[in-house]
Every structure is written in C-alpha cells, then in structure tokens.
Amino acid sequence: MAPKLWIFILLSIYFIFGFPVISAHRNEDVPSNKIMEDFSGYPVLEPHFQDSLSSLLVDSESLQKQIDELSTFSDTPAPSVTRILYSEKDVLARRFIKNLMGLSGLSVREDAVGNIFGRWDGYEPELAPVSTGSHIDAIPYSGKYDGVVGVLGAIEAINVLKRHGFKPKRSLEVIMFTSEEPTRFGISCLGSRLLAGSGELAELLKRTVDNQNISFLDAARFAGYANHLEDLTSVFLKKGSYSAFIELHIEQGPILEEEATSIGVVTAIAAPASIKVDFEGNGGHAGAVLMPVRNDAGLAAAELALAVEKLCILELHPGAINSIPSKSHLEIDTRDIDEERRNVVIEKIHQSAISISKNRGVKLSEFKIVNQDPPALAEDFITKATESACQELNLTYKKMISRAYHDSLFMARISPMGMIFIPCYKGYSHKPEEFAAIEDIANGIRVLALTLAKLSFS
Ligand SMILES: *[C@@H]1O[C@H](CO)[C@@H](O)[C@H](O)[C@H]1NC(C)=O
Numbered sequence: 001m002a003p004k005l006w007i008f009i010l011l012s013i014y015f016i017f018g019f020p021v022i023s024a025h026r027n028e029d030v031p032s033n034k035i036m037e038d039f040s041g042y043p044v045l046e047p048h049f050q051d052s053l054s055s056l057l058v059d060s061e062s063l064q065k066q067i068d069e070l071s072t073f074s075d076t077p078a079p080s081v082t083r084i085l086y087s088e089k090d091v092l093a094r095r096f097i098k099n100l101m102g103l104s105g106l107s108v109r110e111d112a113v114g115n116i117f118g119r120w121d122g123y124e125p126e127l128a129p130v131s132t133g134s135h136i137d138a139i140p141y142s143g144k145y146d147g148v149v150g151v152l153g154a155i156e157a158i159n160v161l162k163r164h165g166f167k168p169k170r171s172l173e174v175i176m177f178t179s180e181e182p183t184r185f186g187i188s189c190l191g192s193r194l195l196a197g198s199g200e201l202a203e204l205l206k207r208t209v210d211n212q213n214i215s216f217l218d219a220a221r222f223a224g225y226a227n228h229l230e231d232l233t234s235v236f237l238k239k240g241s242y243s244a245f246i247e248l249h250i251e252q253g254p255i256l257e258e259e260a261t262s263i264g265v266v267t268a269i270a271a272p273a274s275i276k277v278d279f280e281g282n283g284g285h286a287g288a289v290l291m292p293v294r295n296d297a298g299l300a301a302a303e304l305a306l307a308v309e310k311l312c313i314l315e316l317h318p319g320a321i322n323s324i325p326s327k328s329h330l331e332i333d334t335r336d337i338d339e340e341r342r343n344v345v346i347e348k349i350h351q352s353a354i355s356i357s358k359n360r361g362v363k364l365s366e367f368k369i370v371n372q373d374p375p376a377l378a379e380d381f382i383t384k385a386t387e388s389a390c391q392e393l394n395l396t397y398k399k400m401i402s403r404a405y406h407d408s409l410f411m412a413r414i415s416p417m418g419m420i421f422i423p424c425y426k427g428y429s430h431k432p433e434e435f436a437a438i439e440d441i442a443n444g445i446r447v448l449a450l451t452l453a454k455l456s457f458s
C-alpha cells in the first residue's frame, strides 16, 4: 500500500478512536485556583497538607490507553515497538504528543530539530521555569515504556496538578526530546545535547547521513523541521533557562522490583565511554600456517576482551573456520560515575592493547575513544524535594545511581538536574518484554507532580 494511504488510514483511526480517550481530561473542570500554601504548604507543612496529598490522583486508565496507543506508532508488530527518528511513525507519534499537550492546556512549541516543549505558565512567568520530560523514540524491537513513561507521565503530572487546582509560581514545562537513542544517525541524546549547546554536534549534523545516505537535514525536513536552516545553533538553550530539570524513567535495572521499593531517587548518572579497537595481523590459511608463526588478530582481540571483561562487541575478519583472522574489531563500553576513575580504566585498557599487540605480533591499528561524556550529579535541592515528596506520599524510596544514559545527563549542563526511577519487570528494557505496572507508573507520576509543585516554589 502506498505510504500516503497508510498515513490517511492511521490518521483516520487516530481521529476516530484517539480523541475520545484523551479528551476525557478536557472536560474536567479545573477547580478554583489555590496558591501553594493552600496546596502543599511547601516548605512549611500546613495541617491539611496530608489530606490534600491523598487526592493527588492519577487517571491510570486514560494513561494506560495513551501508552498503548502510542505503542501502535511502530514499524514492527506489537508487542515490539520500533520508532526511528523522523520516520512516518515518529511524525505521527509526535502529533499524538503535541495533541495531548494541547488538551492539557499547555502552549506547545518546537525547535529546529523537533524537541517539543509544552508550557504551563506560572503566576510569575518571568522566573526560569521548572522542566520535566524524556523521549519517545524506540530502538528496533524494543518496548513501550522506555522514555514514554517520562513524557506521557509528565503530561499526566500536569493534569494531576491542574485537577487539584494547583497554580504554579514558576512556569512548568514538559519536554519531549528528539532522538535519545542513537539508532538512525549514531548520535545518542541528539536533542538534549543540542539544547545543552554542543557546537561540535551542530557542526557535525550538517554532514551526518544515515545508512541510506539520507542526510540529517533532509530527514529533519521530511518530518517538518529544520526548514531553510543549516545552522542548528538556534536550538541551544542558555544556562539558567530552567531552574530545575527532572526526568521520570523506568529503572531499566532490577533493583527496585527486587527490593519492592516504589521509587528510585537518582543521585548521579554514570557516563559511558565507548572505545573502538582494531587489530591487524597477516591472516592466512588456518591449515597451512602453523600456530607459532601466526599473528592472529582474533586471538589478540579475545585476549583483550578477557582482560577487560566488560560489555564488549567483537567482530572478526574473515569470519571463516579455515582462515586466520587478519582483522579484528572490538567495541568496549566502560562506565562510571567518577570520570577520573573511568579514564584510568580506559588508559589501562589502552596499555593492555599495546602489550597484547606486541606479544602476538599484530598491529594495533586503531584505539579510539568514541565518546567520553562526563558523568553528572543530581542537584541536592532536587533530590531533597523528591525525597520529601516520597515521604509525604508514603512511598518507599531509595537513593541510587543511573548506569544508563539519559537526556538528563545533558540537561545537567544547563540546569540543576534530578531523576525519578520506577520499578520495571526484571529490569528488562530495549526489548518487547519491557513492562512497568500502571500502579508503579502512577506512583512515579504522583512523586513527579509533587516534586514539580515544590520546585515551582523554590
Ligand atoms: C500517609 O500515612 C499516614 C499515616 O498512616 C496517613 O495519615 C496519611 O494520610 C498518608 N498520606 C497519604 C498521602 O496517603
């Protein structure tokens, strides 16, 4: 079927079935405005604070429907989700998000690479806003919760506050980041890196192409962005544009579920550094060349892999049983929340690679550190606000670090940052089995809503 026809059918389905689900929010009357002291009494707790909090209710049914509906904008069949940057499905999903933001009464704006912002003006709109958000792109055959919980959850957190009659002092802003996953152009956290002012990336994107040789700029234009624009520095945000940024996310690890803890309060995000290593030997026929005179690039790589024993990808060339590998390629992932310690590890790996290449008579033709992002620490006043939100909502929580990358890592460059984790099934992520219970998501949203409320007054 022609792609246009598909879009038409999908849009029709969307308009017929999509709207009744989401418009449920719109009809809810917003109670008369309350100021913060009426609402939560932060930082001073008022007597009626506790009663008030138990009515911070999440509309779980609508939320689950939104999560399910968003997952249908996918290039692979359910339960898997595949949503690649600037694809037709990505464009439809973006429309879905903007529509939800509009229904929640947020004013929506997009920048040149399609970071989407939905703002709820506070009563002191000249103050730097508090922001929250995540991503909705999904690597091939992944699940429907990674990132999505932090975008749909952020919009629902706004709804929770609005239904409660809350009026923010600082404006609150929901952000949907463009391309957290590196799937199409090999660049992770593309949107948030640019927001954080990466001049290097703004330059690189002018000549970046995908594996079909489609340029980043053409792909962005296909999706309706970057029109008449080569210079992407318009996306940069000044440091201080936000007073705080906080991201809600599934843990992508098993700890919260195993310990039956509702909330993870993230104190730091470990930063990965990837290393690419190439060894070259002479190759030859495996039968004819005797062991002692071989320079086996494959064994050199294997030895390095054992020396490292970290996440490691290994490719051999030629990959045939009867030939001695003449080339090998390794990709090593190292991560730590302490940048110095991580860099010491990288240096040790480099030394091992050099001595292995000498011992085995192969050439170390490349040792390249592909990216080396610094780790980021969460800001104290944000983790404190989240902790007291958990306490006031009677939810169990623990402080933890994030081993995975997030847009928050880059937002930390321009804003104080924090993250809220919720449990997910067996820690699964990036696969169709990824699952988070709606009760856990709702808990995360209530904590997010209360944290936003507090930060709006800090
Ligand atoms: C938290 O627990 C206390 C004591 O059991 C209770 O009085 C309060 O209403 C609870 N708060 C919420 C938000 O459920």
Ligand SMILES: *[C@@H]1O[C@H](CO)[C@@H](O)[C@H](O)[C@H]1NC(C)=O
Pocket (backbone or CB within 6 Å): 213
């Ligand atoms: C990719 O596209 C550019 C510009 O259209 C062209 O010059 C180049 O030859 C193409 N490269 C490949 C590998 O097709």
Ligand SMILES: [Zn+2]
Pocket (backbone or CB within 6 Å): 135, 146, 147, 180, 249
């Ligand atoms: Zn994510």
